Amino acid sequence: MLTKRIIACLDVRDGRVVKGIQFVDIIDAGDPAELAHRHAAAGADEIVLLDITATHEGRGTLLDTVKRTAAALFVPFTVGGGIRSAEDAAAVFNAGADKVSINSSAIARPELIGEIGASFGAQAVIVAIDARRSTSSKDPVGDAEVYVSGGRKPTGLRVIDWAREAEQRGAGEILLTSMNTDGMRNGFDCELTARVSAAVQIPVIASGGAGSAAHFAEVFSHNEGGGKADAALAASIFHFGVTDSRALKSELQRAGISVRLPC
Amino acid sequence: MIAIIDYKAGNLTSVVKALTYLNAPEITVTQDPDLVRKAAKIVLPGVGHFQATQLLADSGLTEAVRESVARGTWFLGVCVGLQWLFEGSTEAAATAGLGHFPGACEHFPASFEGTDLKSPHVGWNSLEEIREDSKLLRGISPGGFVYYTHSWRAPIVQATAAVTNYGGPFTAAVEQYNVMGVQFHPEKSAVVGLKVLQNFVEL
Numbered sequence: 001m002l003t004k005r006i007i008a009c010l011d012v013r014d015g016r017v018v019k020g021i022q023f024v025d026i027i028d029a030g031d032p033a034e035l036a037h038r039h040a041a042a043g044a045d046e047i048v049l050l051d052i053t054a055t056h057e058g059r060g061t062l063l064d065t066v067k068r069t070a071a072a073l074f075v076p077f078t079v080g081g082g083i084r085s086a087e088d089a090a091a092v093f094n095a096g097a098d099k100v101s102i103n104s105s106a107i108a109r110p111e112l113i114g115e116i117g118a119s120f121g122a123q124a125v126i127v128a129i130d131a132r133r134s135t136s137s138k139d140p141v142g143d144a145e146v147y148v149s150g151g152r153k154p155t156g157l158r159v160i161d162w163a164r165e166a167e168q169r170g171a172g173e174i175l176l177t178s179m180n181t182d183g184m185r186n187g188f189d190c191e192l193t194a195r196v197s198a199a200v201q202i203p204v205i206a207s208g209g210a211g212s213a214a215h216f217a218e219v220f221s222h223n224e225g226g227g228k229a230d231a232a233l234a235a236s237i238f239h240f241g242v243t244d245s246r247a248l249k250s251e252l253q254r255a256g257i258s259v260r261l262p263c
Numbered sequence: 264m265i266a267i268i269d270y271k272a273g274n275l276t277s278v279v280k281a282l283t284y285l286n287a288p289e290i291t292v293t294q295d296p297d298l299v300r301k302a303a304k305i306v307l308p309g310v311g312h313f314q315a316t317q318l319l320a321d322s323g324l325t326e327a328v329r330e331s332v333a334r335g336t337w338f339l340g341v342c343v344g345l346q347w348l349f350e351g352s353t354e355a356a357a358t359a360g361l362g363h364f365p366g367a368c369e370h371f372p373a374s375f376e377g378t379d380l381k382s383p384h385v386g387w388n389s390l391e392e393i394r395e396d397s398k399l400l401r402g403i404s405p406g407g408f409v410y411y412t413h414s415w416r417a418p419i420v421q422a423t424a425a426v427t428n429y430g431g432p433f434t435a436a437v438e439q440y441n442v443m444g445v446q447f448h449p450e451k452s453a454v455v456g457l458k459v460l461q462n463f464v465e466l
Binding site: 001002003004005040045070071072074075076093094096098120121122123124172173201202203230231260263 | 274276277280281284310311312381382383384385386387388389408410412413428429448450451452453456457
């Protein structure tokens with residue numbers, strides 16, 4: 001049976017793992033390669049490395065970090081952040097990534113999705129979407145809006161419309177972050193995730209708000225109120241020894257969710 | 264020498280990396296049919312479109328592989344590399360596979376047993392009905408998880424060595440004497456996947 005995936009996310013700045021709370025506060029959490037291996041050994045199904053380095057000089061550091069992290073990592077490895085062209089993507093793939101995650105650059109130039117897919121396959125392209133619920137609409141979830149630039153800039157795009165377009169342009173997966181729940185550890189945005197998951201055929205990775213095993217069970221659930229997610233991503237929950245994937249998966253299995261065990 | 268065939272379809276980095284990690288001797292990434300003919304083992308990786316395998320026929324690699332496997336050279340196809348061992352795929356109807364195994368690869372159905380089936384099939388799924396005589400899957404127990412990412416799947420044939428269930432069973436691994444293939448990505452399948460590659464390296 002196809003299992004639900006637990007994805008450990010490392011936010012990296014200048015070669016170090018950091019994690020923002022609601023995209024703002026930053027706390028140092030360690031070396032990316034070391035943390036990636038620790039997560040994989042503890043049962044994470046995939047590793048995502050998101051580079052939040054703003055400067056051009058940081059790009060060389062990123063490729064070095066990717067190379068070091070990928071060297072002995074034998075689970076799927078995604079790299080995102082600052083990938084603006086098929087050439088940027090190729091450099092990251094050559095350094096050892098299996099997939100790239102693109103966000104603002106796909107909004108700026110949606111053709112990029114197909115361009116990367118043409119060379120490396122659709123399975124290698126994740127379109128990351130940061131969304132915030134509407135404050136003015138009667139349907140705040142359905143009219144949730146896509147934001148770019150680390151959540152600072154509204155785009156005027158409805159998240160469901162953009163997810164569908166990304167799929168049509170050849171995205172392999174959607175990584176959906178709810179800005180309303182991100183960093184709060186109060187649970188994923190199940191309603192938003194379920195709406196996007198129902199709108200597309202490709203897998204949807206839920207992100208933002210993980211705080212307990214119960215939150216993962218909710219976002220994976222296909223029952224009323226569940227998030228219908230295919231995978232879920234968490235960062236801060238894992239980094240400071242809050243829990244590891246193996247403990248999390250044991251709890252999920254008890255809750256009737258199909259997960260990869262032993263891992 | 265292990266020849267890893269580069270047919271410009273996706274990313275070979277991770278397959279090479281995994282084989283290097285396992286201390287596989289003399290790994291050569293190549294497009295040269297003569298080098299492929301000399302190899303003791305051939306690996307055909309592949310993530311991407313079935314259409315990309317057209318390059319194998321156009322560049323003489325199909326013939327080189329056909330001759331090599333007839334002589335008993337060990338062959339491992341991964342993902343599209345497994346699919347290519349069959350007659351073809353509805354993904355690119357005009358492109359012929361090697362035809363070593365009968366039948367064509369088909370897209371996952373849109374629904375199965377009354378519920379919608381998402382595709383691609385992405386993630387960790389279990390190996391079932393593992394053939395006990397399989398050299399490639401030696402030491403792997405039914406229920407072992409491996410990583411998949413694909414929308415087309417190969418039919419079940421006599422040479423099927425393991426199945427995975429998603430919208431019904433499909434060929435997860437195929438093995439007939441020296442010719443082997445896996446639909447999953449062993450290079451991305453943690454301990455279970457490394458075991459598969461190690462089995463191949465040790466043949």
